[in-house]
Amino acid sequence: MKVVLIGVGQAGGKLTQALAEFDHRMGFDAIRGALAVNSAKADLQSLSIDTCLVGQARVNGHGVGGDNELGAEVMQEDTGEVMGQLDGQITAEAEGIFVVAGLGGGTGSGGAPVLVRELARIYDIPVYALGVLPGRDEGAMYQANAGRSLKTLVREADSTLLVDNDAWHSSGDSVGDAFDAINRAIAQRVGLLLASGEAIEGVGESVVDSSEVINTFKEGDIAALGYASAAASEDSAENVTTTMSTARQALFTGTSLPDARTADAALLVVAGRPEAIPRKGVERARRMVEDETGSLQVRGGDFPLDSDRLAALVLLSGVERSDRMEEFMERAREANEQQPESDADPAAQFQNDELNDLF
Template sequence: MKLATIGVGNAGSKLVDRMVEFESETNRNLCRHVHAINTARTDLAKPEYIPEERRVLVGDTNQKSKGHGVGGDVEIGAEVMSADIDELRRAFDDIEIHNVDAILVAAGLGGGTGSGGGPVVIDALQEMYDEPVYALGVLPGEYEGGRPALNAARSLQSFVNKTDNFIGFDNDAWRARDQTIEEGYEEMNRELAARIVTLLAAGETDDSEVAENAMDSSDIIRTLNTDGVSSIGYAATAVDAGPQGLLDKWGGGGTDEDSLDDASQATKIKALVRRATNSRLTLPCEVSSAERVLVVLSGPPGEFSRKGIESARQWLEQEAQTVEVLVGDDPRERSSQLAAAVLLSNVSDAPRIDAIQNQAVDAQEQIAQQRAEREDKINDLITDENDDLDPVV
């Protein structure tokens, strides 16, 4: 698949940056076009792999932003992005749409720029192009508080309703307690980049070997053509005793024997797919609630097994309770690992989303109560006890 990839806000831009890094490290060619869009000038300086000419600052002349961000305010984020919509359209004119299969918009839903501006960006893209538009959204952790949860709950509705598919990532499921916030975010970005690129890069035209069970971009598009919310599982294992620097950086683990007979290879394939499905999903969900499932096996072609692929597909049909299961391979001759990425498309049972909605409702009620109480206190402060005094005008 070939993508135009657009990061909105700080979290979204960092994700796109990590995706470009990972595809470069693994000899892939997924992101044919990249953009970073932000309301904060300092955040636009952070990407390492997104070219400077592809970084767009919006709101620098807006009195509520002035190039310093929107302070986590989702309404201002939408307002600033809408005010600069002509500048965004000019930037998107550079997309060589004939060279991409779909557009991916990445954003964090807890802040103001991504959650408020993301839907505006999606509207602009859909007005300009007919290609599918997908969203990659990061849900805030419960520890981040009520305001980010409220932003996320409101923004999630817009992202899901406007896009062809929304791929969710839950911070709560991935943040380790012994990590600093910055360390946690960096690791989560790498984990998510590995999953997204491994899954969506299958079938793109490059110098890799043609797959025996080819996963074409049309298969990925069909699986994502369900609307709704999706989640990704991933597992990887080493296939030789060579240098492990890349595996250490991007995930994976374990070692394999140099050669395995076909039965053992088939067993390994099925076990890897099961581990990917039952591991930490990007968005924890009930596997049986998925409408469609797609699996991409990526690695040296000698590691693939037709029996293993068929066995994994049959197992997934039982687990997901659907016959809409596609399994294909993505040969990577020089890869030192065998990886499985599992896409669960249009899931209907994701407890974390329910939890965010409940937290958001509580936060909204608390904000309204606090506002009313503060207005009463201010009124008591500026008026006399018996209300004998009148204002001048």
């Protein structure tokens, strides 16, 4: 699936860069453009992808300090500049746009929904959000910001693929190291999903194509992505059990949103050398995903990849009823009530009482 990525805020920019690097390193070429947008100049300077500074007139390159209403406002004011920079990148071959952001901060949290809405208005291709939920130990402001941002993203985006920072615990010795490890893990999963939806000439019908990814996303508001891999034998007949156990692991312990299991639709992709992928195993694993998610719309297919391992990717669409989502929304609602009354323009993007009717 050929996509253009737009990272908003610090997490969004770093994740976008990690995705572009993974895509390049693997030789996939699914990512046709990558732009980082931020109100903090310093955050953009450390990136090697294209960048766009917004809100200079308001915050003079210093960021919005976790104020996501201000994040929404600066994006609104400078949308034209961002769109101008995207003009040459979103070409006719692009099949989707991903707006990537950490939902707990200011620039990404407030700016991403504004950008998604604007992109959806202008382009005919699907506009997705890739959003990072703050971990449980992050403060009330982060939870409230993420709740408000998510509320708007769900309304504006074709689908919101959520990644929970709590889904990966890293042994990195600093917060920066831990984030880098999380970003690499996310880039690998999302990068494989995007690449697996690329039409590859001369391969069999069982190979996943971009319409299957798009149609799976279409079935729900919030999506999660599971991943696991294992060493494989060269002979596909010996890999039936491995395919089943890897798919189970991807679904039960490897999702980007812990506990996400019931879904409205799902896509199982088994990646590895074509001669090592057992057809019977893929079909059995697909039926297992059907049983476990309770969805009757579970697509399955292969992704030829030159690797000694077999990997299973499970895209789950419509996971808003998961325990983690409900727990997060409850905390976001509580945190939102504790926030001081907003003095922003009532027509502004976020309204505090909106959270009460989420989902």
